[in-house]
Amino acid sequence: MTQFNTRTQPVPTQQPTPMPVHRYTPFIPVDVPDRTWPTKRIEKAPRWLSTDLRDGNQALIDPMTPARKMRMFELLISMGYKEIEVGFPSASQTDFDFVRQLIERGKVPDDVTISVLTQAREDLIERTAESLIGAHRATIHMYNATAELFRKVVFRISEQQCVDLAVRGTELVMKYADQHLRDVEFGYQYSPEIFTQTPTDFAIEVCNAVSDVWQPGADREIIFNLPATVERSTPNTYADQIEYFCRNVKNREYIAVSLHPHNDRGTAVAATELGQMAGADRVEGCLFGHGERTGNVDLVTLALNLYTQGVDPQIDLSDIDNVRRTVEYCTGLPVHPRHPYAGDLVYTAFSGSHQDAIKKGLEYLEDVAAEAGTTVGEMHWEAPYLPIDPHDVGRTYEAVIRVNSQSGKGGMAYLMKNEFKMDLPRRLQIEFSRVVQQHTDVAGGEVTAEEIHQIFSHEYLGEKPWVLQSAGSTSSNGQFHVTASVDGPTRKAVALEGEGNGPVSAFVDALSREGAHVKVLDYAEHALEAGGDAKAAAYVECEIGEGDDAQVLWGVGVDPSITSASMKAILSALNRAEAFHAATRNAV
Numbered sequence: 001m002t003q004f005n006t007r008t009q010p011v012p013t014q015q016p017t018p019m020p021v022h023r024y025t026p027f028i029p030v031d032v033p034d035r036t037w038p039t040k041r042i043e044k045a046p047r048w049l050s051t052d053l054r055d056g057n058q059a060l061i062d063p064m065t066p067a068r069k070m071r072m073f074e075l076l077i078s079m080g081y082k083e084i085e086v087g088f089p090s091a092s093q094t095d096f097d098f099v100r101q102l103i104e105r106g107k108v109p110d111d112v113t114i115s116v117l118t119q120a121r122e123d124l125i126e127r128t129a130e131s132l133i134g135a136h137r138a139t140i141h142m143y144n145a146t147a148e149l150f151r152k153v154v155f156r157i158s159e160q161q162c163v164d165l166a167v168r169g170t171e172l173v174m175k176y177a178d179q180h181l182r183d184v185e186f187g188y189q190y191s192p193e194i195f196t197q198t199p200t201d202f203a204i205e206v207c208n209a210v211s212d213v214w215q216p217g218a219d220r221e222i223i224f225n226l227p228a229t230v231e232r233s234t235p236n237t238y239a240d241q242i243e244y245f246c247r248n249v250k251n252r253e254y255i256a257v258s259l260h261p262h263n264d265r266g267t268a269v270a271a272t273e274l275g276q277m278a279g280a281d282r283v284e285g286c287l288f289g290h291g292e293r294t295g296n297v298d299l300v301t302l303a304l305n306l307y308t309q310g311v312d313p314q315i316d317l318s319d320i321d322n323v324r325r326t327v328e329y330c331t332g333l334p335v336h337p338r339h340p341y342a343g344d345l346v347y348t349a350f351s352g353s354h355q356d357a358i359k360k361g362l363e364y365l366e367d368v369a370a371e372a373g374t375t376v377g378e379m380h381w382e383a384p385y386l387p388i389d390p391h392d393v394g395r396t397y398e399a400v401i402r403v404n405s406q407s408g409k410g411g412m413a414y415l416m417k418n419e420f421k422m423d424l425p426r427r428l429q430i431e432f433s434r435v436v437q438q439h440t441d442v443a444g445g446e447v448t449a450e451e452i453h454q455i456f457s458h459e460y461l462g463e464k465p466w467v468l469q470s471a472g473s474t475s476s477n478g479q480f481h482v483t484a485s486v487d488g489p490t491r492k493a494v495a496l497e498g499e500g501n502g503p504v505s506a507f508v509d510a511l512s513r514e515g516a517h518v519k520v521l522d523y524a525e526h527a528l529e530a531g532g533d534a535k536a537a538a539y540v541e542c543e544i545g546e547g548d549d550a551q552v553l554w555g556v557g558v559d560p561s562i563t564s565a566s567m568k569a570i571l572s573a574l575n576r577a578e579a580f581h582a583a584t585r586n587a588v
C-alpha cells in the first residue's frame with residue numbers, strides 16, 4: 001500500500017483570458033456527414049506546383065533580384081518540380097522580363113510547365129499572355145475573390161457580378177491566348193480566391209460557370225485551385241470542403257483539383273494532407289513554407305512526410321542543406337533551426353534518455369545489417385527519436401548527439417565511439433559522464449565532441465605521476481613474466497618484475513612489489529584503427545588501495561602494443577587515485 005496522500009482538492013480553476021475573445025466567431029464548416037476522407041490514405045505524390053517565385057516572392061521584404069529568381073528556378077528544376085509559377089508578369093517590368101528571360105534563354109525544360117498569375121482585368125490578362133509568347137508549355141492562372149466579405153468590402157459586387165467577373169476573365173484569357181499563344185501547349189487555371197471562406201456551393205457555382213466557358217475535356221483539362229487564402233479553421237473542415245467540391249463540381253474527370261493552403265493557424269501541412277485524402281490531385285506551396293504572412297504550405301515537409309511513409313515524393317531532397325542554403329540566399333530569410341527535416345537541430349538530441357535510445361538504436365541497426373551481410377543504408381529504417389535517416393537527406397550522424405547539462409552517459413559514449421573510436425565499457429561510461437557533468441555544471445552550455453575528448457584525455461590519459469617507460473612480457477606454460485620500467489611517485493625509472501597468469505595480472509604483481517595495491521575488477525580492449533600501425537585501447541576497472549581507503553576507479557591506456565596499453569590503463573587508474581588523494585589532502 002502506498003504511503004503518500006493522493007490529491008483531495010479540486011483541480012485549480014483556470015482564469016478567463018483578459019483578451020477580447022468575444023470579438024471572434026467560430027468558423028462554420030460545410031456539412032458533409034457522409035465524408036469518406038478520414039479512412040483514406042495518401043499512396044502517391046500529388047502533382048506539385050512551386051509558387052516560390054510568385055506567392056513566395058510577393059511576400060518577401062526584398063523581392064528576389066532577377067539573379068536570385070534564376071537561382072531559385074534552377075533549384076526547383078533540379079529538385080524535380082514540373083509545374084512552377086514563375087511570377088505575376090503584369091505586376092512589374094521586372095516580373096515580365098524574368099518570364100521573357102526564361103523563355104528566350106531556353107531555361108525551361110520541355111517537360112516543365114511555367115505558370116503566371118493575373119487578376120481578372122483585361123489589360124493585365126493581355127500583358128500576361130504577351131509574357132508567355134514562345135513558351136513551350138504554359139498556364140495562365142486567373143483569380144478573383146469569391147468570399148462574401150471580399151465581394152462586400154473589396155469589390156462591392158453581388159454574387160452574380162462575381163460569377164460574371166470570373167466568366168469574363170476566362171473569356172479574355174482564351175481570347176488573348178488565341179491571339180498570342182497558339183504555338184504554346186496552353187493550360188488554364190482558375191482560383192476562387194478565399195475559397196475556404198466562400199460558401200462551397202457558391203464556389204462550385206463560379207467554377208462551373210468558368211468550366212462552361214473553358215469546356216474541359218479529355219485533352220483539355222482545367223485546374224481549379226482552391227485556396228485557403230487565409231487559414232481560418234481546423235484541417236478537417238478544409239478536407240470536408242474539398243470532398244464536397246470534388247463530389248459536386250461538373251466535369252470532375254477533366255478537372256485537376258488543386259490545394260493552395262496558407263499556414264495562418266500553423267496547420268497548413270495537415271490541411272493539405274487531409275485535402276489530398278479528400279480527393280485533391282495537386283498541391284501548390286513553397287519550399288520551407290515561404291509566402292504571405294505565415295506562409296504557404298511547406299513543400300519540403302509535405303514531400304518528406306510522404307517519404308517517411310515509403311511513398312515516393314517525386315522530389316529530390318537528398319541534399320537538403322544545399323536546398324536550404326539556396327533558398328536562404330534567394331529569399332534572404334533563415335530557415336528555423338527546428339524546421340521539420342531541414343533545421344539545424346532536428347536530428348540532434350541533447351537529452352540523456354533520447355541519446356541513450358538513439359545510440360542503442362543505431363548500434364542495433366548496425367548489428368542487424370552486419371548479420372544480414374548488408375549496410376544500414378539498405379536496411380528498413382527504424383530508430384528511436386529519428387523519424388528519418390539523416391543520411392537520406394545528406395546529413396551525417398555527427399550532429400545526432402550533442403552534449404550539455406541535460407545529457408547522460410549515452411551521449412558522451414556515442415561521441416567517444418563515433419568521433420574518436422573509443423568504445424567505453426558501460427561502467428566507465430557512467431564514471432566518465434559524472435566527470436563531464438561536473439564540467440557542464442560549472443561551465444554551462446554545450447560541450448563539443450572535441451572538448452569531451454580533451455576532458456577524457458585529461459582525466460584518463462594524463463601520465464602523472466606513474467609513467468610507463470618500457471615494458472616486455474614472456475610466457476611459458478600459461479605463466480606470464482613481465483618486466484617494465486616505470487616512473488613512480490617518488491622515483492624515476494623503477495625496474496619492475498612480476499608473474500601472473502596473464503600480462504595484466506603479472507603487471508599487477510610487479511606493482512604490488514613496489515607497494516602499489518591494485519586489484520583488477522574488469523577489463524576490456526579493442527583496436528583503435530585498422531591497418532599495420534593500429535593502436536589499441538585498454539580499459540581496466542581497478543580497486544586501488546586496501547581496506548577502508550580502497551577506491552574503485554577506471555583507467556585507460558592507448559598504445560600500439562596491447563600489453564603496454566593494458567599496463568598504461570592500470571597506471572592511469574593509479575594516477576587517478578593519486579589525484580583523488582591529493583585533492584582530498586588539499587581539501588583537508
Ligand SMILES: CC(=O)SCCNC(=O)CCNC(=O)[C@H](O)C(C)(C)COP(=O)(O)OP(=O)(O)OC[C@H]1O[C@@H](n2cnc3c(N)ncnc32)[C@H](O)[C@@H]1OP(=O)(O)O
Pocket residue numbers: 055058088090091092118119120121124143144145154155193229292
Ligand atoms: C491571394 C494572392 O496572393 S493574390 C495575388 C496578389 N499578388 C499581387 O497583388 C502582386 C502583384 N500585384 C500588383 O503588382 C498590383 O496589384 C497590380 C499591378 C496587379 C494591380 O495594381 P493596381 O491597378 O494599382 O491595383 P491594386 O494593386 O490597388 O489592386 C486593387 C484593385 O484590383 C481589384 N482586384 C483585386 N483583385 C482582383 C482580381 N482578382 N480581379 C479583378 N480585379 C481585382 C480590386 O478590386 C481593386 O480595384 P479598385 O482599384 O477598382 O478598387
Ligand SMILES: CC(C)C(=O)C(=O)O
Pocket residue numbers: 055117143191193194225227228229230260262
Ligand atoms: C492567387 C491565389 C491562388 C492565392 O495565392 C491565394 O488565394 O492564396
Ligand SMILES: [Mg+2]
Pocket residue numbers: 055227229260262292296
Ligand atoms: Mg496564396
